Amino acid sequence: MAYTSLFGLNATCNQNKQLQTPIPTNKPDSRSLSSVAGKMSGKTDFLQAVLLTLILTVSSLFQGAAAADGAARYDHYRLYRVELATDEQVQLFQQLEAKSDSCTFYGHARQPGQQLTIMVSASKVADFEDLLALHAVSGRVLERNMQQLIEREAATVQPASTDPSQMDWEHYFQLETIYAWMELLAERFPGAVSTLDIGTSYEGRPIRGVKLSRRPGNKAIVVEGGIHAREWISPATATFLLHELVTSEDPTVRELGTAYDWFFFPIVNPDGYRFTFTGDRLWRKNRKPYGLCRGVDLNRNFDSNWGGVGSSDDPCSYDFSGSGPFSEPEAVALADFVRNNVGPARIRTYIALHSYSQLLMFPYGHTADRVPNYDHLRSITEKGIAALTAVSGTSYRGGSKYETIYPSSGGSIDWAYRPGGVPVSLTFELRGPPDSTDMFILPADQIRPVGKETLAAFVAIVQEAARLGYYDS
Numbered sequence: 001m002a003y004t005s006l007f008g009l010n011a012t013c014n015q016n017k018q019l020q021t022p023i024p025t026n027k028p029d030s031r032s033l034s035s036v037a038g039k040m041s042g043k044t045d046f047l048q049a050v051l052l053t054l055i056l057t058v059s060s061l062f063q064g065a066a067a068a069d070g071a072a073r074y075d076h077y078r079l080y081r082v083e084l085a086t087d088e089q090v091q092l093f094q095q096l097e098a099k100s101d102s103c104t105f106y107g108h109a110r111q112p113g114q115q116l117t118i119m120v121s122a123s124k125v126a127d128f129e130d131l132l133a134l135h136a137v138s139g140r141v142l143e144r145n146m147q148q149l150i151e152r153e154a155a156t157v158q159p160a161s162t163d164p165s166q167m168d169w170e171h172y173f174q175l176e177t178i179y180a181w182m183e184l185l186a187e188r189f190p191g192a193v194s195t196l197d198i199g200t201s202y203e204g205r206p207i208r209g210v211k212l213s214r215r216p217g218n219k220a221i222v223v224e225g226g227i228h229a230r231e232w233i234s235p236a237t238a239t240f241l242l243h244e245l246v247t248s249e250d251p252t253v254r255e256l257g258t259a260y261d262w263f264f265f266p267i268v269n270p271d272g273y274r275f276t277f278t279g280d281r282l283w284r285k286n287r288k289p290y291g292l293c294r295g296v297d298l299n300r301n302f303d304s305n306w307g308g309v310g311s312s313d314d315p316c317s318y319d320f321s322g323s324g325p326f327s328e329p330e331a332v333a334l335a336d337f338v339r340n341n342v343g344p345a346r347i348r349t350y351i352a353l354h355s356y357s358q359l360l361m362f363p364y365g366h367t368a369d370r371v372p373n374y375d376h377l378r379s380i381t382e383k384g385i386a387a388l389t390a391v392s393g394t395s396y397r398g399g400s401k402y403e404t405i406y407p408s409s410g411g412s413i414d415w416a417y418r419p420g421g422v423p424v425s426l427t428f429e430l431r432g433p434p435d436s437t438d439m440f441i442l443p444a445d446q447i448r449p450v451g452k453e454t455l456a457a458f459v460a461i462v463q464e465a466a467r468l469g470y471y472d473s
Helices: 002-006 030-038 042-062 087-099 122-134 146-154 175-188 233-247 251-259 270-278 329-341 374-392 412-417 444-467
Strands: 078-084 103-106 114-120 138-143 193-200 206-212 219-224 260-265 347-355 359-362 397-400 424-430
Touching: 078 087, 078 122, 087 103, 114 122, 175 193, 175 206, 175 233, 175 270, 193 329, 206 233, 206 270, 206 329, 219 233, 219 329, 233 251, 233 260, 233 347, 233 424, 233 444, 251 260, 251 444, 260 329, 329 347, 329 412, 347 412, 347 444, 359 374, 359 412, 374 397, 374 424, 374 444, 412 424, 424 444
Parallel strands: 219 260, 219 347, 347 424, 359 397
Antiparallel strands: 078 114, 078 138, 103 114, 193 206, 206 260, 359 424
């Protein structure tokens, strides 16, 4: 059958399952360009020299701002949304995910009635269409050229050398600028804001956070961002929220930033985040090598039903859970921080920011069993969703992770809840909707609207948690 060519070896190196060694990049050599320019004479040669100088200047200006020449490209990769109607179709797509190196799954085939998002490489589009027709699988194209989305977004990405004073929420910023901005925030508000490094990544980058504290004896709230590298709206929203809590003159927001201590970790996965700018925009995991492939899904690496449902033991899989619980330094750093501060800092709430699907969820991810304070967490999420929707009409769904999105194990909020001991542990899946054509490539003009509605949700979440007694002594 024609569709058999969709199947291949997982070890095959393609743009979605990259091998350890990145493709080398070719950068202009300023000395050789200057030498060439210096040997030119005459009007034509002078113009050529000017042109070469301009090329060198522009290249230097944007070095690090756009992906390198050897970065992954997704020209004419198509994004599909399929609906699995029968057990046979579920089994077919389970086989396809296990054996194909041309189809990137965003979720696993689990049950009839499920909708599944799949990206198909350009060379296999015809085979994939044939498979859908042959097995009567209902599907539609969400996006015909993923590279166009990436290139549209690239125009809103600021260079890594951007001065932190230029930080805003109309552009996407790189790791260097965000870290420098955090330091600048601490310099501008020395009585309330301080930075802290809780560990280092596999590649040796600091995992940096900010503490906001205006009043002694406060209960504390932890905000995690950027654990999945490609979800750029997560660090952008985290920094927006932090900025508002520090600088807003709105009385409600000001009180929220005064009555509680806040710990923000906007980019828990700095290596992966950096790589999305230089190597592969759709990279999800950290960058630790495992055999032929790189990376662990850090949100499957926590010691909460580690290695269970919704995670993989295949290092080439997008949800590879690692060689063991807490095998990754980034997960260890975050867990150690919570473990060491849940008592002394009185941490009562843990909120993780992800994208996409417009969901607000609580534990657990691996079981349908309800946590002891299920009703309270349900009430907290309902209040948060109502406040968020009131800002601009964005529709969210809420509930436990297991019942709302898909089964998963080893997640940070599940571990933070138990054994971490944080009673209000929540996960946002920010814009867009489940059938978003943007997926993780949310346009930068969405950053501020997402930030505003998420801030409204934060206010409502904390107010409801306080009403229910979670911040009492």
